[in-house]
Amino acid sequence: MDLTLISQWLGHAQLDTTLIYSHADTEQKRKAIEQSMDSQNPLLGKDSSFRFQVDDEEVLKKLYGLK
Structure with missing residues (x-):
């Protein structure tokens, strides 16, 4: 969303003020x-953090652009 528009909605005089809250x-x-x-999406689970773990060294190299 356009931060200028959000800044105006919030009544901020400076866009920098909105940027503080936008991070x-x-x-x-x-x-x-x-x-x-x-909620029926199979990617949503109690412990979804495992989806972001990659243990395969070759895959990691490809993801980092080393191979």
Whole structure:
């Protein structure tokens, strides 16, 4: 969403003020995505952190662009 528009909605005089509140870390983003997904989605589980673990050294090299 356009931060200028959000800044105006919130009544901030400076866009920098809105930027203070607009930062979201990776965990916040993951939670927001999971909340927006259908509850029947098989990717949503009690312990979903395992989905992001990669133990295969070759796959890791490819993901990092080393191979």
